[in-house]
Amino acid sequence: MSLEILGISVLWTFLFGYVILASIDFGAGFFNAYSILIGKEKILSKVIQRYLSPVWSVTNVFFVFFYIGIVGFFPKTATYFGTILLIPGSIALILMAIRGSYYAFESYRAGHKGYATMYGIAGLLIPPALSVVLAIAQGGFVTIENGTPQLDYFALFTSPLSWSIVVLAIIAVLYISAVFLTWYADKAQDADARDLMRRYALIWAIPLIVAASGIIIELRYHNYMLFENLLNLWWMFAVSFVLWALTTWFIWRKRSYTAALWLLVGQFAFAFFAYGIAHYPYLLYPHLTIHEGFTNQAMAISLVIVFVLGLALLIPSIYLLLKLFLFDEEYIQGKKE
Amino acid sequence: MFHDPVFASRMLTLLTLSFHIIYATIGVGIPLFIMIAQWLGIKKNDDHYILMARRWARGYVITVAVGVVTGTIISLQLALLWPNFMELAGNIIALPLFMEVFAFFFEAIFLGIYLYTGNRFKNKKTHFLLLIPVAIGAGMSAFFITTVNGFMNAPQGFDIVNGTLVNVNPVLAMFNLASPTKIAHVLAASYMTAAFILAAIAAFKLIKGSKHTYHKKALHMTMKIGLIFAVAVALIGDFSGKYLAEYQPEKLAAAEWHFETGEGAPLLLYGVLDENQEPKYAIKLPYVLSILAFGSPSSEVIGLDEFPAEEQPPLEVHYYFDTMITIGMVMIAISFLYWLGSRMRYTFVESNWFRWLIVLGGPLSMLAIESGWWLAEFGRQPWIMRGIMTVSEAATTSDYVGLMFVLFALLYLILGIGTIVILRKMFANNPLEKELAKVQSTQGGEQ
Ligand code: HDD
Ligand code: HEM
Ligand code: HEM
Numbered sequence: 001m002s003l004e005i006l007g008i009s010v011l012w013t014f015l016f017g018y019v020i021l022a023s024i025d026f027g028a029g030f031f032n033a034y035s036i037l038i039g040k041e042k043i044l045s046k047v048i049q050r051y052l053s054p055v056w057s058v059t060n061v062f063f064v065f066f067y068i069g070i071v072g073f074f075p076k077t078a079t080y081f082g083t084i085l086l087i088p089g090s091i092a093l094i095l096m097a098i099r100g101s102y103y104a105f106e107s108y109r110a111g112h113k114g115y116a117t118m119y120g121i122a123g124l125l126i127p128p129a130l131s132v133v134l135a136i137a138q139g140g141f142v143t144i145e146n147g148t149p150q151l152d153y154f155a156l157f158t159s160p161l162s163w164s165i166v167v168l169a170i171i172a173v174l175y176i177s178a179v180f181l182t183w184y185a186d187k188a189q190d191a192d193a194r195d196l197m198r199r200y201a202l203i204w205a206i207p208l209i210v211a212a213s214g215i216i217i218e219l220r221y222h223n224y225m226l227f228e229n230l231l232n233l234w235w236m237f238a239v240s241f242v243l244w245a246l247t248t249w250f251i252w253r254k255r256s257y258t259a260a261l262w263l264l265v266g267q268f269a270f271a272f273f274a275y276g277i278a279h280y281p282y283l284l285y286p287h288l289t290i291h292e293g294f295t296n297q298a299m300a301i302s303l304v305i306v307f308v309l310g311l312a313l314l315i316p317s318i319y320l321l322l323k324l325f326l327f328d329e330e331y332i333q334g335k336k337e
Numbered sequence: 338m339f340h341d342p343v344f345a346s347r348m349l350t351l352l353t354l355s356f357h358i359i360y361a362t363i364g365v366g367i368p369l370f371i372m373i374a375q376w377l378g379i380k381k382n383d384d385h386y387i388l389m390a391r392r393w394a395r396g397y398v399i400t401v402a403v404g405v406v407t408g409t410i411i412s413l414q415l416a417l418l419w420p421n422f423m424e425l426a427g428n429i430i431a432l433p434l435f436m437e438v439f440a441f442f443f444e445a446i447f448l449g450i451y452l453y454t455g456n457r458f459k460n461k462k463t464h465f466l467l468l469i470p471v472a473i474g475a476g477m478s479a480f481f482i483t484t485v486n487g488f489m490n491a492p493q494g495f496d497i498v499n500g501t502l503v504n505v506n507p508v509l510a511m512f513n514l515a516s517p518t519k520i521a522h523v524l525a526a527s528y529m530t531a532a533f534i535l536a537a538i539a540a541f542k543l544i545k546g547s548k549h550t551y552h553k554k555a556l557h558m559t560m561k562i563g564l565i566f567a568v569a570v571a572l573i574g575d576f577s578g579k580y581l582a583e584y585q586p587e588k589l590a591a592a593e594w595h596f597e598t599g600e601g602a603p604l605l606l607y608g609v610l611d612e613n614q615e616p617k618y619a620i621k622l623p624y625v626l627s628i629l630a631f632g633s634p635s636s637e638v639i640g641l642d643e644f645p646a647e648e649q650p651p652l653e654v655h656y657y658f659d660t661m662i663t664i665g666m667v668m669i670a671i672s673f674l675y676w677l678g679s680r681m682r683y684t685f686v687e688s689n690w691f692r693w694l695i696v697l698g699g700p701l702s703m704l705a706i707e708s709g710w711w712l713a714e715f716g717r718q719p720w721i722m723r724g725i726m727t728v729s730e731a732a733t734t735s736d737y738v739g740l741m742f743v744l745f746a747l748l749y750l751i752l753g754i755g756t757i758v759i760l761r762k763m764f765a766n767n768p769l770e771k772e773l774a775k776v777q778s779t780q781g782g783e784q
Binding site: 053054055056057058060061063064065067068069071072073074075076078079081082083085086087089090093094096097098100101102103104105148295296298299302303306307310313314317318320321324325 | 428505506
């Protein structure tokens with residue numbers, strides 16, 4: 001495997017980690033705000049405090065990792081994406097800042113309507129703001145003028161493709177977090193929260209598949225190369241679809257929620273990696289490939305070494321974190337502080 | 338002015354970094370003091386110190402949250418505002434940036450565990466041990482990011498042949514000449530500032546009439562440690578000046594208004610520039626600059642005349658330099674007087690006017706940090722990477738930076754006010770006396 005493929009695979013994997021962790025987080029904030037606003041009060045507040053507060057900033061580091069990693073392995077992305085993303089990037093950053101700080105603020109004023117609403121809404125707006133990058137990366141909205149890339153905002157905002165990606169991002173957030181919270185509330189033996197989240201999971205299951213298929217169809221008209229690549233990987237999407245069907249079935253029949261959660265992770269992993277493979281070799285279609293954008297050999301090797309050493313430090317720490325907050329039933333059930 | 342993307346990008350960078358550095362300094366400094374308090378509490382079996390650690394840690398969560406979000410902002414803004422710099426830097430100095438992410442991971446994980454496992458470990462020492470990785474992680478973040486900044490001042494570890502980058506050596510780039518003094522100065526300044534901020538809080542409580550020994554213990558501990566770090570900061574600062582004299586003479590010359598190269602150079606303190614750019618009202622100390630720069634009164638100090646006009650840093654950096662040094666000296670004096678006064682049992686130490694000075698010392702130390710960074714960053718002008726790339730070559734060409742400046746300024750205003758409001762509420766709702774009573778009553782049950 002060449003170094004650039006190794007690099008992009010590692011980064012794509014961390015981005016996947018961020019997508020799952022952040023979706024759980026964003027969705028939970030939204031459901032929390034929603035349930036407070038419709039008067040179901042604090043069914044979810046407790047679950048959120050117990051699970052999300054300790055890991056919030058770890059989730060954020062996954063994002064920082066992806067960004068620093070991509071600039072390290074593919075420095076040219078800084079010029080290509082840096083120039084065009086000023087506005088969407090800044091908006092996403094402001095939303096993330098509001099949300100992140102209200103996290104800390106909320107945890108001292110739990111149930112505060114204003115804070116909860118801000119935090120719920122900001123969480124639902126971040127995924128669209130970030131996923132616009134995917135729409136831009138698959139091509140058609142960027143032209144190079146005098147050597148600097150320019151983004152065509154009008155084309156971007158009137159394209160059905162970008163809107164489908166936005167819709168999928170929101171639905172995926174709601175679905176992923178509903179499934180996770182169903183599992184978590186079940187572990188916590190909190191029947192009210194579990195039943196509520198189970199309903200939301202089922203509500204969003206069908207729209208998810210519709211939105212995802214919609215994008216593939218849009219791509220046919222927008223970027224035929226990507227569309228063809230996706231079709232060649234049909235078996236990965238088929239596996240993803242089967243996993244989705246199994247997840248929904250498990251949740252519907254109230255069977256093992258643990259299995260449902262793992263199936264969900266598998267479903268998204270297959271779809272996410274299939275998309276990534278189809279995108280190969282482009283970072284920004286058709287202007288930048290991973291081969292042209294790659295850093296020098298010396299830097300690549302030193303980054304890989306640091307990555308391996310870093311993982312050796314990280315994996316035991318993350319294991320400890322998960323063990324204390326996610327797999328400790330007494331903690332989840334609130335029997336321990 | 339804000340229509341010019343270069344100027345707007347500089348101002349937005351100035352704004353974001355000046356805001357982030359407040360939280361970053363607290364983030365680097367406070368864990369050390371939480372650790373010391375908790376350790377003292379275990380060793381002396383004194384609940385006051387344990388509670389001190391707990392209360393500091395609780396406030397720390399709020400500042401960390403804002404530190405994390407503003408740090409995320411600045412790291413992305415580097416690419417959004419300075420894409421050409423980031424591309425070049427990505428090729429050469431990405432290694433410490435990448436290492437920094439692991440330091441963040443490490444700190445974030447153990448901080449989460451420390452904060453949310455208050456009473457989960459039967460052995461108090463286990464809980465204490467969790468703080469060590471937090472403090473190390475925060476210190477490492479400062480270490481790695483300051484290396485990157487050192488590299489911008491003293492780029493090395495690569496060659497540019499016919500406009501292409503060759504012979505890149507990331508390790509050599511990381512261990513550049515500017516880093517040793519810079520890292521040491523930044524770390525010492527963070528610990529010093531954290532100490533004086535905590536001391537300011539304790540002194541404030543004492544002025545407001547609290548007679549509790551808890552506050553006296555907190556004040557005593559932070560002032561003593563603060564003195565040590567304040568002296569260290571000044572000593573390392575002297576080395577930073579010697580580094581500049583040798584390797585970045587234009588920055589030192591601008592900071593000292595030293596226009597002509599010459600032996601036996603005088604040091605100018607304070608003063609203002611008149612319309613002919615001549616210093617007025619400055620205190621002139623003969624030979625002192627030569628001594629500071631090279632350790633001997635006769636040595637030659639390079640002046641601004643050796644540099645073409647367009648490569649000279651702005652002369653305002655002198656004010657930042659004076660501010661930083663004055664505050665450094667004042668803080669050494671205050672903390673020394675405190676130490677001496679409490680040993681000798683002088684009564685002024687317990688007087689309100691002296692305590693007000695200590696209260697003032699907290700914000701002043703933070704101002705010294707800000708001034709130091711403004712000196713370092715404006716003093717690098719016009720270069721973003723000294724001798725390699727200028728600020729205007731590095732900047733984005735987007736027209737909307739001015740608008741983004743307004744949005745981010747609003748954001749920081751909200752975050753700043755939010756931090757203060759929440760911190761005040763948090764401690765007002767959990768008064769010390771109540772919490773202390775609770776800790777003492779559960780003591781029996783816990784063991
Ligand atoms: C509590 C804060 C504080 C205090 C009291 C001082 N400094 Fe400082 N100084 C900093 C906080 C700081 C800083 C914020 O940490 C800087 C900014 C960039 C850097 O490397 O450290 C800095 C930069 C800085 C530089 C520029 C380094 C460069 O650009 O490479 C010099 C020459 C000094 N300092 C010298 C001093 C001296 C002689 C002091 C005597 C008391 C002093 N500083 C006190
Ligand atoms: C430690 C890592 C740091 C890096 C990599 C860094 C990077 C940069 C960059 C890329 C610029 C724009 C170029 C320029 O205008 O000179 C800049 C400017 C600036 N930075 Fe830093 N910075 C760092 C630390 C800080 C800190 C902690 C502060 C303090 C608050 C700071 C204050 C400033 C200021 C005031 C400017 C504007 C200077 C000007 O326009 O001349 N920097 N920095
Ligand atoms: C260009 C300059 C800088 C960049 C790009 C930057 C980047 C970041 C990022 C991305 C984070 C969030 C990490 C997370 O998600 O957990 C962060 C937080 C932090 N930064 Fe900065 N930083 C800069 C300057 C500095 C400086 C000069 C210091 C130290 C003196 C510093 C110390 C910290 C610390 C300790 C944190 C952890 C948050 C906390 O504990 O408050 N940073 N920074």
